[in-house]
Structures are given as C-alpha cells and as structure tokens.
Amino acid sequence: MRRSRLFLLGSILLIGGVLFGLNGCGKSGSESAKPISKLPVLDEVYETIQEKAVYPVEKDRLVEGALRGMTDTIGDPYSTYLTEQEAASHRESLAGSRVGIGAEVTRTNGKYIIVSPIKGGPAEKAGLQPYDEIVKVGNERLSNETLQEVVNLIRGKEGTEVKMTIFRPDADKHMEYTIVRDQIPVQSVSHQLLEERGAKLGYIALTMFGEETAKEWQKATSEVIKQGAKAIIIDVRGNPGGYLMAVSEIAGSLLNEDKVFVVMQDAKGNLTPLVTEKSADLDYNERLKQIPVVLVQDVGSASASEVLSAAVKDLKRGAIIGTTSFGKGTVQETMELTNGGELKLSTNKWLTPKEKWIHGKGVKADIEVKQSILFTEHLQMVTETFKEGHYNDQIAYAQRMLKAFDYETGRVDGFFDKDTAEAVQAFRADHQIADNDAMDREFFTTLKAAVEEYRGDAKNDKQLRMAIDYLVNELAE
Structure with missing residues (x-):
C-alpha cells in the first residue's frame, strides 16, 4: 500500500474488500503451486482449484474473488475491494472532469438507450439524440452486458475514436457514428x-x-x-x-x-x-x-x-x-494495492x-x-408499448406519475386496467398527442417532459419554498 485518501461517500458502489495484501496479487505466476500468501489454507484452496476444478478460472480472478470475500465477511457495505479498472472509475466519479463522449446512458428492457447528450459534448456534436439505442460499440454487438460494461466499452483515452452503431426509432433505421473522446467537465x-x-x-x-x-x-x-x-x-x-x-x-x-x-x-x-x-x-x-x-x-x-x-x-x-x-x-x-487495485x-x-x-x-x-413524488421519483426512459391487460414495473411507474398529476388511475401496482387506460387517454388528450389509451414511447416521452417542466418551476419545490420563506422572515426581523 503506497498512499491513501480519506473520503465519505454514501452510495454503495461495489461489494467486496481486503484485510491484507496477497503476494503476487494481479500477477500470473509461472507455477500453480507457487504460494500466493502466508496463510497455508488460502494457498491450499487456490492450488486445488487451479489443478482440479472442472471449470477453469484465471488466477487473477481467483485472487480478486478472495479479496472481495474478505470484506464481505466484515458485513460493512462501505468496505470494498476495487479492481484497477473499478478504482479508476471511482476516482473519476469524484474528479473535476472525465474522459468520454458526453452522454448519459441507461439500460431498459435489455436495450442501451441514450438519455441525453451533454450540451456541447462530443456526442451532441456528432449528432446523437435522446432515445437512440446503442446496438454496437466498435465491432462488438451488445446483448447481455451490464450497463457498466457498456460504459467501459465507450470510455477510452482522450483524443481516441469510438465507433458506434445506433438504432434511431423515429427514423426507423440504423446509423453509424465515429466520436472522438474528450474531457467532459464535471461541475459539482x-x-x-x-x-x-x-x-x-x-x-x-x-x-x-x-x-x-x-x-x-x-x-x-x-x-x-x-x-x-x-x-x-x-x-x-x-x-x-x-x-x-x-x-x-x-x-x-x-x-x-x-x-x-x-x-x-x-x-x-x-x-x-x-x-x-x-x-x-x-x-x-x-x-x-x-x-x-x-x-x-x-x-x-x-x-x-x-x-x-x-x-x-x-x-x-x-x-x-x-x-x-x-x-x-x-x-x-482508500489505499492502493500492488495489483493496481484499491482497498476502500x-x-x-x-x-x-x-x-x-x-x-x-x-x-x-x-x-x-x-x-412531491414528482420530485423524488427517478425518471425513466421507456421504449416499450403497454396496453390494457399488461402488467409491468414501468406501468406502475407511469401510474404513480399520473396519480401525482391528479389523473385517477385507481391503482399503482403495475396492472394496466380500464381505469388506467382512461387516465392515459385523458393525459394524452390534455397534452395533445395521438388519441388512444396506450402507454407508448410518445406517451412516456411526454410524461417525462411534463415532470421535468413541473420540477423546473421553483414554486412546486415545497422544501425550497420553505427555505426561502424562512430566510425572508429572518431577514425581516
């Protein structure tokens, strides 16, 4: 361990950790019997897996699994082991800037969707738009990757190019983009x-x-x-x-x-x-x-x-x-480890x-x-279409939003019943979009925009209004 940093972070980033460093951590040995620690039982399990396991596992992954397992035992969700890549991502999350294409990406129904390109960023300059579905990054077609894995594919060194194939629903066609990665300022x-x-x-x-x-x-x-x-x-x-x-x-x-x-x-x-x-x-x-x-x-x-x-x-x-x-x-x-990872x-x-x-x-x-729930609910990018008789968590999300806007859905459990259909139709009529009772992309886009408009009006922010009233009264005394 070479240097350390003190920080207080409330979000749980990863699970795992380490109580002490293992010799050769992150380095592949030339012999499977070479000791990796000073604890015989660890070496015994490590060597047995290497020699006899029917499912092969890379040596580094075995070591990292042991490191993660140690702080699992502590029972503290904030003590974690970070791989070299995870450690870099974590440092970047608190840095004043980060390298990327400048776009927020989400995963919904197995699809990787552009939420919003950052204004003036490489993605916006290249022409990416909200609701674009990322189909390929480089030569790799996306299928069951985690969102973090997709983000890691898109990231890279400043000045390098990343090729992306997207599907644009409005145009009903696939499009290819080459985007140059750049520094994206992070304002806190x-x-x-x-x-x-x-x-x-x-x-x-x-x-x-x-x-x-x-x-x-x-x-x-x-x-x-x-x-x-x-x-x-x-x-x-x-x-x-x-x-x-x-x-x-x-x-x-x-x-x-x-x-x-x-x-x-x-x-x-x-x-x-x-x-x-x-x-x-x-x-x-x-x-x-x-x-x-x-x-x-x-x-x-x-x-x-x-x-x-x-x-x-x-x-x-x-x-x-x-x-x-x-x-x-x-x-x-946070302490650096000899394998390039970090112990938090x-x-x-x-x-x-x-x-x-x-x-x-x-x-x-x-x-x-x-x-109001209109301030606290996480806004979702939904690309699917739901109709009466369907049941889905994203329907429940829409029901909660509609109810907060005083549309009578009758329920918020995700079942699309007649009352929900009537509420959807009323919302669509009020916002002058196609006259039907389906929750489709046009409906969800309009609903998201309505919530953002509500949030944008400071008069609707009850907590901020109370803070303003409190200070105005204090200054008046």
Whole structure:
C-alpha cells in the first residue's frame, strides 16, 4: 500500500474488500503451486482449484474473488475491494472532469438507450439524440452486458475514436457514428441569486464533494454575495458525499476559526476533533460567516453531506429543512494495492460536534417538509408499448406519475386496467398527442417532459419554498 485518501461517500458502489495484501496479487505466476500468501489454507484452496476444478478460472480472478470475500465477511457495505479498472472509475466519479463522449446512458428492457447528450459534448456534436439505442460499440454487438460494461466499452483515452452503431426509432433505421473522446467537465456546484419580497438570497446546490468542489463553492458564494445576497440556501439533496477535505474547506468558510466541525473516532475508540482553519480570502469569508444560512436535505443526503448538516445544526449556524438524511456515519480510507487495485476500508466513525453518531439514524431536519413524488421519483426512459391487460414495473411507474398529476388511475401496482387506460387517454388528450389509451414511447416521452417542466418551476419545490420563506422572515426581523 503506497498512499491513501480519506473520503465519505454514501452510495454503495461495489461489494467486496481486503484485510491484507496477497503476494503476487494481479500477477500470473509461472507455477500453480507457487504460494500466493502466508496463510497455508488460502494457498491450499487456490492450488486445488487451479489443478482440479472442472471449470477453469484465471488466477487473477481467483485472487480478486478472495479479496472481495474478505470484506464481505466484515458485513460493512462501505468496505470494498476495487479492481484497477473499478478504482479508476471511482476516482473519476469524484474528479473535476472525465474522459468520454458526453452522454448519459441507461439500460431498459435489455436495450442501451441514450438519455441525453451533454450540451456541447462530443456526442451532441456528432449528432446523437435522446432515445437512440446503442446496438454496437466498435465491432462488438451488445446483448447481455451490464450497463457498466457498456460504459467501459465507450470510455477510452482522450483524443481516441469510438465507433458506434445506433438504432434511431423515429427514423426507423440504423446509423453509424465515429466520436472522438474528450474531457467532459464535471461541475459539482451550481448557483443563482433569488429575489423574493425584496430579499436577495444566494442559492448554492452541491451535487457531491469532489476534487474541485471547494473551489467551485468559493466562486459561487463569492458571486452571489457580490450580487447582494443577504442569506444563503445550501442544497445538498441527493448528494451522496465525497472527500472529507472538501467538507472541511466549506465548513471553514461558514464557521469561525478553530471550531470543531466533526470528531473522528478510530477503531480503538480514540477521539480526534477536526477544526476549521483560517482562509486566505479573509474579507470574503468574514462576510459569508455573518449572513443567515439554511441547509436543505433529504434521504439522499449522505456521509459528507451529513457532516456539513450536522455541523450547521450542532453549532447553531443555521436551520435544516427537508427530511431526515441517509445516516452514514463512517469514514473510508482508500489505499492502493500492488495489483493496481484499491482497498476502500472503513477506518473511522465520524461524530457530530456534540459527539453524536448518526449512523443508521441520519440528521433530523429542524423543519420537516416532504416533497412531491414528482420530485423524488427517478425518471425513466421507456421504449416499450403497454396496453390494457399488461402488467409491468414501468406501468406502475407511469401510474404513480399520473396519480401525482391528479389523473385517477385507481391503482399503482403495475396492472394496466380500464381505469388506467382512461387516465392515459385523458393525459394524452390534455397534452395533445395521438388519441388512444396506450402507454407508448410518445406517451412516456411526454410524461417525462411534463415532470421535468413541473420540477423546473421553483414554486412546486415545497422544501425550497420553505427555505426561502424562512430566510425572508429572518431577514425581516
């Protein structure tokens, strides 16, 4: 193990792990009897499988299976073994940019569908469109691959080409594209100035705590303050976490110097308080420290997000609005292994400034506000056609969306009955699309667009509205 990083990430990426390194990990030996560890029983099983198993298994895969199995035994979903490729993908997920074609891809009913090309990215420039079905990548025809396997096929080095064959339903034909991979910027912070009833409020959304998040945060907060913001709304809804250093810098910009914002507890129970540090931009930070703050969170706010919300709450820096957060109270240390892979191991618990452990409990909101399902439901790209008498999970998804829009489906269990057919027909009529009662691609595309339009209107966001009202009232006092 050569170097390590500390991070807090709420999403479960992979299963597996390792407690110690195996000699020769990731390297094929010239003899099957060559020891791979200092534990005789491991060598015994390894050698027996190599010599006698009727199903051949590559040596590296056997070793990696052992590595994964070790942290399965720990029973901690956050302690994982990552192969070299998985480790690279994981680092990339928190990086300030990534190499690719710039398109979101999903898997639905065994098909690999383009959800949306990123504006200005290689995919959009080449001409890819939403609902294009990826049929081939290079010379490989897609069949039963996982979504991650398809993404890995598309990815590659910057400046290299990837050939893709897609089927475009609207044109009813196959089309071939050659796309040059490029750096795709990953922005983790967005901001805007809101003006409500004479009050100017800065709105800052954090989607993760990545490598560039602290710099993006400073730029965003500086801009809204220059524009006259007298209070700040911090939105960490759906933020799964990230690097501890990013949280430290953001907390330091909101809190006075030498304030304990989180406490680390190691495996032996030793406590180490982490305190905020002085920033180079004193004038900027002094103004930010003095204005009112509200943090908006939901059940998707995890780990590093919870460190920030717990600090804001315990230190009475602002109000928490939304719902109880995810509840992940452990810190993972990532260590490089000799085979190019990485070990991500939970090495510390983190406690709030008041030394409370929120693991499995979450950080409770000061003001609880539940959101409409139209905000919380994952939007699906559906290419199939369903009619009365069909039964499918995607029908259930459509029933939930229709019900949220006040169409009477009568049920949301995925069975397409007469009431559902009438609701579909009413929705189609209201949105002026072909007059029938089928859930087809036109219906699902229109339904998705209707939900996106609903989400795009800030007046429908109950949690954000509460945050705005809270700050406007506080500024008025």
